[in-house]
Amino acid sequence: MNGRGSELAAAIALTLAACVLPRAASAGGHHCTREIAVPVSASGASVITDGPQVGGIYPDLLRALSAKNGCSFSFSVVPRARQVAMYKAGQADILVPASRTASRDQYGTFIPMINHRAMLISMAGNRAPITSAQNLLERRELRVAVVRGFDYGEAYSALMAELTRQNRLFVEVDVVAVARLLNAGSADVTIMGPTLMAAAIRRDPRVHGMQEKLRFEAIPELPWSASGAYVSHALKPEDQQTLTEMLEKVGKSNQVMEGYLRYFRADMLSDSVRPRPAN
Template sequence: MRLRGLLAACLAAQTVLAAQASASCSRAIAAPVSSNGASVIIDGEHVKGIYPDLLRTVASKTGCNIVFSVVPRARQVAMFKAGKADLLVPASRTPERDQLGTFVPMINHRAMLISVATGRAPLTSAQDLLARKELRVAVVRGFDYGEHYAALVNELQKQGRLFVEVDVIAVARLLNAGSADVTIMGPTLMAGAIRRDPRVHGLQEKLKMEPIPELPWRHSGAYLSNALKPDDQAILREALDKAGKSNQIMEGYLRYFRADVLTDSVRPR
């Protein structure tokens, strides 16, 4: 009887393990992506970079089929809002997005004021930037660094000195040409774009990074859409959470960037 019970327990354990091993998503997972520094690199038809590498690891471990498509950043965000994107990466956490999906933190980061160093007086706050009306500011459509960022961008728009561009490299070209004076984003985004575009090579060494209190440290990571079935969301959430705790994203940043680029703008979760 004891042997029979032991065999039954072993079979039950094997059944559970087999079920866990075969756990996968019920359908293909839509992951539209846009060029985003080293976080997402678009090389022709190939999608690579820190977050695609992570998602391919997640797909391998879960058996889920994660399907990438390349779109502009603004369209990527719009698709997530409309429930047509199952994943939004990378993404800062915002109250609006919390209504649309579940956030999984991966790293801490902050946006900064980035400009070509010209010897001008330092900028120490949003109000300081708003008061310096001679400075033209460029941002990327679809980027969101919280309520203070949105308010600052709205006021700059009202003042008529805001450029809104489709991607980071377009902003880098404006800075390089002297057509814009300041941008607001994570320094790694700018560094990644500069490294990939020969038209702005050499710009990185000229840049000045300035933190302001209205743009504090924030979590960045992945959003899982409420459009996902609960079981699918649970599978992906567990895999992404494990990756976040393992600092896989931070390790990815360290592979792509010098430590001095990361010091003031990216740190582990």
């Protein structure tokens, strides 16, 4: 992590601690029965990794919560695809950050934190706009790169399957690898949240300066949806309840959105990240 990233992570940790601890202290004295396993992979500002070191919005938030509620969290750094596989195998007690999908609902309880949407991202140029998933499939000259383990719902999965059948899909281990393909002209389009790409560009000197050259396009098959955390059904019921109640309070307070605003300008977020709706 560069110096600026370290400062931002530290600032968020302090702010979240100040905001969260009073709430945690009044949560009724719940305690987790064991250490909570949270495997993570680099994910924009949500999770920042530097070797084995873990920071970012969600890890800092969980650490702030742990100080008063009796739950301790153990972080480990793994590739995104392995992180999701561990969650489905009952080896990850919390999956974060995560879009809500029917597949993941089978293995845990979803707690929404923000609303977000994935967009088509490419290098700016004079090609005609892409207006839909079908339009992208018809543009067979365009090569698409995505991150293994990312999932934005059924329409996204169907699109990935068809792009694979057309032999147009590159699947990479992380966002930086995708950014490098776009920057080199080896891929034409990616699909992900714009903040993920922005954070990867900020972090990797090989693609510095790329942000100003990007084009972002929304398509109807990738609508606004909830993003947040899953609490695994593999946990004891009392731990599931404790963690769900704890994270639900955080979700309603919109502290995650406040964290995004410390990393990104509001105008960058307006097309891809919004506060969780009041309910």
